[in-house]
Amino acid sequence: MLPVIALIGRPNVGKSTLFNRLTRSRDALVADFPGLTRDRQYGTGKLGERPYLVVDTGGLVGDEQGLEGLMAQQVWRAVEEADAVLLLLDARDGVNLSDEQIAERLRRSGKRVRLVLNKVDGQDVDAVLADAFALGLGEPVAIAAAQGRGVRALIDRVLAELPPEQEAPEAGEDLEQGIRIAVVGRPNVGKSTLINRMLGEERVLAYDQPGTTRDSIHVPLERDGRHYTLIDTAGVRRRARVSETIEKFSVIKTLQAINEAQVSILVLDAHSGEVAEQDATLAGHIVESGTALVVAVNKWDGLDDEQRQWFREQLDRRLPFLEFAERHFISALHGSGVGHLFDAVEAAARAARTRVPTAELTRLLERAVHEHQPPLVRGRRIKLRYAHQGGQNPPVIVIHGNQTSRLPASYRRYLNNFFRRELKLVGTPIRLEFRTGENPYQGRRNRLTPRQQRQRKRMLRHVKK
Ligand SMILES: Nc1nc2c(ncn2[C@@H]2O[C@H](COP(=O)(O)OP(=O)(O)OP(=O)(O)O)[C@@H](O)[C@H]2O)c(=O)[nH]1
Numbered sequence: 001m002l003p004v005i006a007l008i009g010r011p012n013v014g015k016s017t018l019f020n021r022l023t024r025s026r027d028a029l030v031a032d033f034p035g036l037t038r039d040r041q042y043g044t045g046k047l048g049e050r051p052y053l054v055v056d057t058g059g060l061v062g063d064e065q066g067l068e069g070l071m072a073q074q075v076w077r078a079v080e081e082a083d084a085v086l087l088l089l090d091a092r093d094g095v096n097l098s099d100e101q102i103a104e105r106l107r108r109s110g111k112r113v114r115l116v117l118n119k120v121d122g123q124d125v126d127a128v129l130a131d132a133f134a135l136g137l138g139e140p141v142a143i144a145a146a147q148g149r150g151v152r153a154l155i156d157r158v159l160a161e162l163p164p165e166q167e168a169p170e171a172g173e174d175l176e177q178g179i180r181i182a183v184v185g186r187p188n189v190g191k192s193t194l195i196n197r198m199l200g201e202e203r204v205l206a207y208d209q210p211g212t213t214r215d216s217i218h219v220p221l222e223r224d225g226r227h228y229t230l231i232d233t234a235g236v237r238r239r240a241r242v243s244e245t246i247e248k249f250s251v252i253k254t255l256q257a258i259n260e261a262q263v264s265i266l267v268l269d270a271h272s273g274e275v276a277e278q279d280a281t282l283a284g285h286i287v288e289s290g291t292a293l294v295v296a297v298n299k300w301d302g303l304d305d306e307q308r309q310w311f312r313e314q315l316d317r318r319l320p321f322l323e324f325a326e327r328h329f330i331s332a333l334h335g336s337g338v339g340h341l342f343d344a345v346e347a348a349a350r351a352a353r354t355r356v357p358t359a360e361l362t363r364l365l366e367r368a369v370h371e372h373q374p375p376l377v378r379g380r381r382i383k384l385r386y387a388h389q390g391g392q393n394p395p396v397i398v399i400h401g402n403q404t405s406r407l408p409a410s411y412r413r414y415l416n417n418f419f420r421r422e423l424k425l426v427g428t429p430i431r432l433e434f435r436t437g438e439n440p441y442q443g444r445r446n447r448l449t450p451r452q453q454r455q456r457k458r459m460l461r462h463v464k465k
């Protein structure tokens with residue numbers, strides 16, 4: 001599981017600014033998916049040695065209302081789910097009573113807390129550092145989040161203090177576990193019903209175990225001689241009880257599950273009549289994570305044609321960036337369409353593992369460029385020369401050329417769609433990475449002068465004899 005880092009502090013100390021810094025590396029990716037908005041509260045980051053999850057929170061005010069109110073409860077929940085808490089302080093304001101009260105409360109939480117003194121740019125911070133130190137939460141780390149100063153050192157330090165990550169699951173498929181499938185969706189879309197349906201009646205009772213707040217349950221499953229592991233974020237419950245329970249929804253838990261899975265099934269509720277904000281946010285997280293995806297539109301039973309048409313339009317309008325995934329219209333309650341989900345999961349997992357030879361990718365790139373040239377930038381044409389595969393799960397296509405950082409998002413999308421179509425990739429996002437520079441294969445061997453070439457020929461003649 002990824003370590004979870006929560007950002008806590010008074011209003012305006014720079015939590016969101018730091019959050020953006022810690023998650024920024026993903027910006028370029030998002031540009032390839034029109035309509036995808038980023039979650040500005042939960043994000044994945046990989047600034048340091050290993051990936052992590054970050055949670056931004058609303059500002060806390062140190063009085064009783066501010067520490068116990070409705071808003072604050074959200075913050076404490078984030079603390080509860082975190083492995084490390086960063087308490088931000090504002091070097092311009094100095095340490096005040098609010099900070100002291102928040103610090104006191106954090107100390108009682110028993111969590112690993114690290115003090116972060118922000119906005120140290122252009123400040124003489126010695127006095128504030130001493131005040132911060134006096135909060136009794138250890139040595140503060142000074143940063144300037146707006147400029148990015150000290151942020152890398154901070155995250156390195158925080159990650160180093162955390163216990164080493166448990167063995168990360170293999171990117172590929174494990175024979176015993178089979179494909180790992182995360183079943184995700186907002187509360188009450190029917191995740192538990194679907195999981196029960198996928199498992200079959202008799203299996204359900206055995207897995208009636210509550211998870212802790214942030215841990216998902218892994219349920220082994222065999223179907224047609226194939227193994228799968230369902231990662232359940234809702235908690236599988238006895239059938240009779242499914243409708244009665246109000247599940248405790250946790251974005252962190254969902255993100256962890258997506259991260260461990262090879263394929264996510266995003267469950268939507270057609271009965272609700274709309275694709276909600278939270279659906280779009282979860283969809284965005286899945287795309288950012290790069291796992292393969294199958295969309296399951298649940299509660300399709302009992303809708304008339306008009307309602308169905310309406311929901312299809314909602315999907316196109318609100319989740320246009322999911323067009324790479326298969327959509328299945330199902331009824332978890334009655335079981336219709338559920339069997340096809342397994343085929344879709346298999347297909348998506350296969351697509352995610354695709355391997356394409358360099359020669360073929362380069363040929364495709366040449367065709368794409370031929371059909372639609374990259375734009376001119378300041379009178380010079382952006383050149384894209386060749387492509388190779390940089391990874392699987394999801395497929396990464398590395399494109400070499402010059403001025404590639406100037407490629408507009410629209411052209412990246414064009415390339416993305418082109419490769420997807422030509423490689424017939426359904427169910428997996430693809431990642432494009434661009435490299436500017438010389439052909440690395442060209443520079444690898446020293447170029448020989450004519451004289452050296454003659455010498456070399458002579459030498460080789462000797463060797464042959
Ligand atoms: N000078 C300076 N300003 C900063 C720094 N970090 C953040 N700011 C500014 O401080 C203001 C508040 O930043 P936010 O990141 O929105 O603060 P926040 O803690 O998320 O605030 P709330 O969400 O309202 O609690 C913004 O105007 C930032 O530009 C910094 O390192 N130096």
Ligand SMILES: [Mg+2]
Nearest residue numbers: 015016057058
């Ligand atoms: Mg904020």
